[in-house]
Amino acid sequence: MRAWWRRVLGGDGPRPGEPATLTYYALLLSALVLLLFGLVMVFSVQSVTVAAQGQDAVTEFLKYLVFAVVGLAGMAAIARARVRTLKRLALPAFILACLSQLLVYVPGAGSCVGGNCNWVRVPGLGTIQPSEFIKLALCLYLGVMVTTRQDAFLPGVDTWRRFRRLAGWIVAPVLLAVALVLGGGDLGTVIVLALLVAGALWMGGLGWRWFAALGVLGLGGFTLLSALSANRRARIIAWWHPDGADPLDVGYQPKHGRWALGTGNWWGVGPGSSRQKWGYLTQADSDYIFAVLGEEFGLIGTLIVIALFAVIGWCCMRIIRRSRSLYVSVVSGGVAAWIVGQAVINMCVVVGLLPVLGVPLPLISKGGSALVSVLLAIGVLLALARHEPGAPEALRASGAAVRRTLAVIAPRRRNRA
Numbered sequence: 032m033r034a035w036w037r038r039v040l041g042g043d044g045p046r047p048g049e050p051a052t053l054t055y056y057a058l059l060l061s062a063l064v065l066l067l068f069g070l071v072m073v074f075s076v077q078s079v080t081v082a083a084q085g086q087d088a089v090t091e092f093l094k095y096l097v098f099a100v101v102g103l104a105g106m107a108a109i110a111r112a113r114v115r116t117l118k119r120l121a122l123p124a125f126i127l128a129c130l131s132q133l134l135v136y137v138p139g140a141g142s143c144v145g146g147n148c149n150w151v152r153v154p155g156l157g158t159i160q161p162s163e164f165i166k167l168a169l170c171l172y173l174g175v176m177v178t179t180r181q182d183a184f185l186p187g188v189d190t191w192r193r194f195r196r197l198a199g200w201i202v203a204p205v206l207l208a209v210a211l212v213l214g215g216g217d218l219g220t221v222i223v224l225a226l227l228v229a230g231a232l233w234m235g236g237l238g239w240r241w242f243a244a245l246g247v248l249g250l251g252g253f254t255l256l257s258a259l260s261a262n263r264r265a266r267i268i269a270w271w272h273p274d275g276a277d278p279l280d281v282g283y284q285p286k287h288g289r290w291a292l293g294t295g296n297w298w299g300v301g302p303g304s305s306r307q308k309w310g311y312l313t314q315a316d317s318d319y320i321f322a323v324l325g326e327e328f329g330l331i332g333t334l335i336v337i338a339l340f341a342v343i344g345w346c347c348m349r350i351i352r353r354s355r356s357l358y359v360s361v362v363s364g365g366v367a368a369w370i371v372g373q374a375v376i377n378m379c380v381v382v383g384l385l386p387v388l389g390v391p392l393p394l395i396s397k398g399g400s401a402l403v404s405v406l407l408a409i410g411v412l413l414a415l416a417r418h419e420p421g422a423p424e425a426l427r428a429s430g431a432a433v434r435r436t437l438a439v440i441a442p443r444r445r446n447r448a
Contacts, residue, residue: 051421054353058346058416061339062106062394068336069395070099072324075303076316076397083310094157096397102406109410114418117411118358121171125204128168131161132211141215149215149390160400162220165225167209167408170365173228176200178358201232206244218263219389220257223373225249230368234351234360270386286320287311288381292333299329315334316397317438318389321381336395337378344371347412353419359372363415366408 067351074092081088109117134151135141142158143152150158205228213221229242269281291307294300305326308315315323325333347367351360361411370393377392379385391398391404417426 051419052416054346054419055413055416055422055426057342058267058409058412061342062074062406064400065336065339065394066099066406068324068339069320069392070096071302072320072327072395073316073397075305075327076308076320076323078303079308079310079318087400095397095399097307098402099406102403105403106406106410106413109407110417112357112410112414114358114415115272117166117171117362117414118175119170121175122169123171125165127210128161128165129208129211132165132208134161135215135349147216149212149217149220156399162215162217163398163400163404165208165212166220166224166369167366167404169205169224170231170362170369170408171228171411172204173201173231173235173365174362176204176356177231177361181235181357213256217389218253219376222253222376222388223369223390226372227365230372231361231365234364235357249266266369266387270383273383282318284313285383285387289383291319291322291326292382295329295332297329297330299325299327299333302327317391318377318387318396319381320396321378321392322397326380333378340371340374340393343367343409343412346416347371347408350412350419354415359415359418363412366412370405370408412442 039089040240073095074088076093077095078088113329131151132149135149140151141148142152144150149162150160180200204445209221209224210226215262229245233242237374257267258428265281269285273282273285287307291305294306300306305315305323307326308323311323312319321333321336324336328335342369347363350363354363373390374393376385376388376390377396391401394402416422
C-alpha cells in the first residue's frame with residue numbers, strides 16, 4: 032500500500048487493543064439496515080405504481096423479495112468462503128458475466144428500456160441485468176491479475192514494459208467489459224465500472240501519471256458519447272441551465288426530485304405518504320428513489336442513509352489497513368469505489384450536483400440484479416473481514432459462547448414446560 036495512504040488510514044496493520052471483529056459486524060449491520068430501507072421504499076413506491084396498473088402491489092413486492100432472499104443467501108455463503116476460494120472463482124465469474132452480457136445482443140432475448148438495452152429476458156423471472164454482475168466479477172478478477180503482475184506496479188519500471196505486463200490480462204479484459212456494456216447504451220454503468228477499476232488499480236499501486244492520462248481519455252470519451260446522443264446532450268444542458276430546461280420534458284424529473292426533498296423537511300411526511308411518487312417521478316422506484324426517501328423520512332432519514340454508506344466505505348478502508356495482502360487491498364478498493372461511488376453519484380444526481388446519469392442507489396433502488404450483485408459484494412467484504420488478523424479466533428470464540436448460552440437455556444425451557 033502507498034506510504035502516504037497508510038498515513039491517511041492511520042498506519043498499516045492491526046493496532047494494539049482494537050476489536051478484531053468490528054469491521055465484520057459494522058459492515059453486516061450497515062448493509063442490512065440499508066437493505067431494510069430499500070425494501071420499505073420499494074414497497075412504498077410499488078403500492079402506488081403497481082396498483083395504478085391494476086396489479087397487486089403485495090404480489091409484485093413478494094416477487095422482488097425473492098431477489099433479496101437469494102442475495103442474502105449468496106451473501107451468507109460467500110461470507111464464509113476462504114480467500115483462495117475467491118481467487119479461484121475470479122476468472123470463471125468474469126468469463127460467465129461477459130458471456131451473459133452478450134445475450135443482450137441476441138434478438139428476442141435482449142430488452143431495452145428508455146434507449147438502454149442492457150437487460151435479458153428470463154422466463155419466469157422477468158428481466159435480469161448482466162452488467163451488474165460484471166462489476167463484482169471485475170473486482171475479483173482485478174484482484175488476482177494485479178497480484179500476479181505486481182512487478183508492473185513497482186516504481187522505476189519503464190512505461191513500455193509496464194504496458195506490456197498490463198495490456199493482455201488487465202487492460203484488454205477491462206476494455207472488453209466496458210465495450211460490452213457501452214454497446215447497450217448504458218453510460219451510467221460504464222462510469223461506475225471506470226470508478227471500480229480506478230479504485231482497484233489505485234490500491235494496486237498504479238502511478239498517478241497513469242490516472243491523469245486515463246482520466247483525460249475518459250473525460251474525452253464521455254464528452255464524445257454525450258455529444259453523439261441527443262438525450263444525453265439535453266440532460267447535460269438541463270443540468271447546466273436548470274431554469275431554461277423544459278419543465279414538462281427533460282427538466283421534469285430533476286425539478287420534482289428537488290421538490291420531494293424540499294417537502295420532506297427535517298422529519299419527512301411519513302412512510303408511504305410521499306406525493307411525488309404518484310406519477311410525478313417517473314423513476315421513483317429506481318434512479319430517484321432517494322428523492323422519495325427524503326420526502327418520506329426527511330433530512331434525518333437521508334443523513335442516516337449517507338452515514339450508512341460512509342460506514343461501508345470506512346469498513347473497506349479498515350480491511351485494507353489491517354490486511355497485508357495486496358489481493359485484499361485491490362478487491363476492497365474496487366468494491367468500495369463501486370458501492371460508495373455509485374451511491375454518491377446517485378445522490379448527487381437527485382440533489383442536482385450532477386446531470387441525470389441513470390445510476391441506481393445500491394441496496395435502496397429497485398432492481399433484482401443490482402440487489403443480488405451488491406449483496407454478493409458485501410459477502411466478499413465480509414469474507415475478507417473474517418480473515419483480518421485476530422478475527423477468525425474472535426468469531427469462533429463468540430460462536431462458542433452463543434452455543435454454550437443456548438445449551439444452558441434449552442434445558443431450562445424444557446423443565447418449565
